[in-house]
Amino acid sequence: MAAILEDRKRIIVKEGIKIGLQLEHSIKEPKSASTKEPKTASTTAPSQAAVALRMLDVSKSFSNSKGGSKVHVLDQITLDVKQGEFVSIIGPSGSGKSTLFHLIGGLLRPDQGSIFIHDQLVTGETGHVSYMPQQPALFPWRTIQDNVILARELTGRSKKELRGEAASWLEKAGLQGYEKAYPHMLSGGMQQRAAFVRAMMSPHELMLLDEPFSALDALTRSEMQRWLLAQWEEHRRSVLFVTHSIEEALLLSDSIYVLSHRPASVLKRIEVPFPRPRRDTLTRSADFVELKAQLSSLLQGDQSI
Amino acid sequence: MNRRRWSQAGPPLAAVLLLLVVWQLAVMLLQVDKWMLPSPIDIAKEAAASVPVLLEHTWATLKLTLLGFTFGAAFGLIVAMLLHPIPLLKRAIYPLIIVSQNIPTIALLPLLMIWFGFGLMPKIVVITLVCFFPITIATMDGLMQTDRTMLHYMRMAGASRSQLFWKLELPHALPSVFSGLKIAATYSVMSAIVAEWLGTDKGIGYYMVLQKAAFRTDRMFVAIAIVVLLSIAMFTIVQWIERRVVHWQQSSKTENELS
Numbered sequence: 001m002a003a004i005l006e007d008r009k010r011i012i013v014k015e016g017i018k019i020g021l022q023l024e025h026s027i028k029e030p031k032s033a034s035t036k037e038p039k040t041a042s043t044t045a046p047s048q049a050a051v052a053l054r055m056l057d058v059s060k061s062f063s064n065s066k067g068g069s070k071v072h073v074l075d076q077i078t079l080d081v082k083q084g085e086f087v088s089i090i091g092p093s094g095s096g097k098s099t100l101f102h103l104i105g106g107l108l109r110p111d112q113g114s115i116f117i118h119d120q121l122v123t124g125e126t127g128h129v130s131y132m133p134q135q136p137a138l139f140p141w142r143t144i145q146d147n148v149i150l151a152r153e154l155t156g157r158s159k160k161e162l163r164g165e166a167a168s169w170l171e172k173a174g175l176q177g178y179e180k181a182y183p184h185m186l187s188g189g190m191q192q193r194a195a196f197v198r199a200m201m202s203p204h205e206l207m208l209l210d211e212p213f214s215a216l217d218a219l220t221r222s223e224m225q226r227w228l229l230a231q232w233e234e235h236r237r238s239v240l241f242v243t244h245s246i247e248e249a250l251l252l253s254d255s256i257y258v259l260s261h262r263p264a265s266v267l268k269r270i271e272v273p274f275p276r277p278r279r280d281t282l283t284r285s286a287d288f289v290e291l292k293a294q295l296s297s298l299l300q301g302d303q304s305i
Numbered sequence: 306m307n308r309r310r311w312s313q314a315g316p317p318l319a320a321v322l323l324l325l326v327v328w329q330l331a332v333m334l335l336q337v338d339k340w341m342l343p344s345p346i347d348i349a350k351e352a353a354a355s356v357p358v359l360l361e362h363t364w365a366t367l368k369l370t371l372l373g374f375t376f377g378a379a380f381g382l383i384v385a386m387l388l389h390p391i392p393l394l395k396r397a398i399y400p401l402i403i404v405s406q407n408i409p410t411i412a413l414l415p416l417l418m419i420w421f422g423f424g425l426m427p428k429i430v431v432i433t434l435v436c437f438f439p440i441t442i443a444t445m446d447g448l449m450q451t452d453r454t455m456l457h458y459m460r461m462a463g464a465s466r467s468q469l470f471w472k473l474e475l476p477h478a479l480p481s482v483f484s485g486l487k488i489a490a491t492y493s494v495m496s497a498i499v500a501e502w503l504g505t506d507k508g509i510g511y512y513m514v515l516q517k518a519a520f521r522t523d524r525m526f527v528a529i530a531i532v533v534l535l536s537i538a539m540f541t542i543v544q545w546i547e548r549r550v551v552h553w554q555q556s557s558k559t560e561n562e563l564s
Contacts (some may be wrong), residue, residue, distance in 0.1 A: 102457070105457070105461035106460075106461065107457060107460055107461065126460050126461055126462075126463050127461075127462065127463020127464075128463070129461055130462070131457070131458055131461040131462065133457065133458055134454070135454050137452065137455045137458055139455065139472075139473070139476070139477075140553045140554070141476045141477075141479075141551075141553045150462070150472070151462045153472075154459075154462055154463060154464050154465075154472075182553050184553070202462065204462075204463075208461075
């Protein structure tokens with residue numbers, strides 16, 4: 001345990017805010033970061049840096065069933081999500097982002113490394129996160145209100161009591177009047193909002209959002225981004241967000257981890273300097289465009305290797 | 306709704322009517338003997354003449370069918386639910402269940418009679434054996450096809466094994482369970498008739514055996530018509546229950562048709 005704590009101290013990432021890419025040390029070489037101070041002032045995250053999620057040196061490979069050859073998917077991933085921080089992960093497709101989520105959610109065990117959620121070692125354990133999948137995956141036999149209470153229901157509480165709690169959440173998501181509707185009666189965007197409410201109502205603080213808007217059309221998508229931004233800025237949950245869209249990541253997050261091609265490792269951790277509350281007009285500002293260009297060349301540079 | 310129901314039922318009804326007309330004309334024009342092939346009108350006349358007797362036999366067969374189907378459905382569901390959570394058991398038993406279907410029911414009847422006598426018991430066993438198969442297979446397939454994303458969601462949220470089953474796997478498998486039940490429902494009438502061939506003194510199966518011995522072809526056709534109607538009735542009952550239990554699927558189907 002002492003060794004793990006020592007390790008953690010070494011990899012604490014400094015979070016000073018500068019304009020432009022705040023490129024930290026490459027996390028693959030944690031020793032170079034040993035003298036960095038914990039962050040002092042930031043408008044983007046609570047000042048007390050309690051950690052909601054910490055992955056330490058997590059690696060995972062899958063053995064190919066045919067040839068017995070191993071596919072190395074994740075290579076020594078180390079990342080932090082502080083309490084109340086919105087962190088995005090971007091990377092080329094096929095870089096093992098779903099595997100990452102399955103590891104954090106406890107569906108898979110890493111070959112090495114450890115995962116902490118709220119300072120508790122949870123490697124390989126389920127039931128510590130709130131998950132929002134790529135597809136809304138609402139249960140078609142449940143009404144909207146019964147869908148959103150699902151995670152709380154699993155703790156053994158009565159449906160009746162929970163339905164009352166769901167009402168105000170659904171109203172905030174603009175789903176009032178749809179409490180007793182079935183998922184197929186809702187549009188794609190509304191289903192995704194219901195899935196988000198389901199994640200918000202989960203008793204687990206840390207939220208994992210797996211490309212939640214990728215299946216939506218462009219118009220609905222930007223509408224949902226704005227909505228998510230407002231919801232998150234109101235509630236400030238700890239979020240780990242996987243996306244393919246650089247713009248989406250920049251608009252929503254406090255920090256962004258850029259993953260490399262397979263086997264995925266952390267190329268960079270980037271602090272997003274824009275103050276909150278954010279508007280989507282931000283996407284037209286010069287700083288935003290500049291950051292976006294740098295990020296995309298970072299991603300393309302990796303892909304061309 | 307009504308209009309749609311008619312547009313669905315119309316074509317098959319017309320086809321049946323056409324067939325009956327052709328049959329009637331063929332028998333009349335070709336002057337087929339009545340004991341060889343009676344005309345539809347002859348059959349209808351015969352049916353009308355023996356309504357009280359037929360009702361009694363039909364009622365007996367219906368009771369047997371319902372009883373056997375209930376046992377078969379319960380047995381089939383229990384087998385599927387027991388095999389599903391234990392992969393080793395499933396791998397061991399599943400092929401046996403498939404192979405068991407190659408044993409003709411008729412061949413089992415003498416054995417069942419030796420073991421269980423002539424009462425209700427061997428007949429129920431026959432129907433149960435016939436019915437459980439499609440239900441078990443359909444239920445197990447349904448349980449295996451649980452949506453991966455929903456499964457991941459439930460497991461990440463910390464659902465226990467039993468919560469996974471009752472809140473996700475079983476409701477997700479229900480449409481599949483009902484297709485198994487519908488197949489079993491039609492099988493159940495046929496197997497009830499076969500079961501009645503072994504010693505009994507009432508039921509449509511028994512009636513058929515009697516009329517065959519007397520070369521009453523017209524009455525044989527009456528019996529066949531009743532068997533068909535019973536099968537349709539069983540199917541309709543299960544479908545009616547399905548509409549109420551799997552309501553989300555029905556409504557999403559109509560939605561898709563509209564859009």
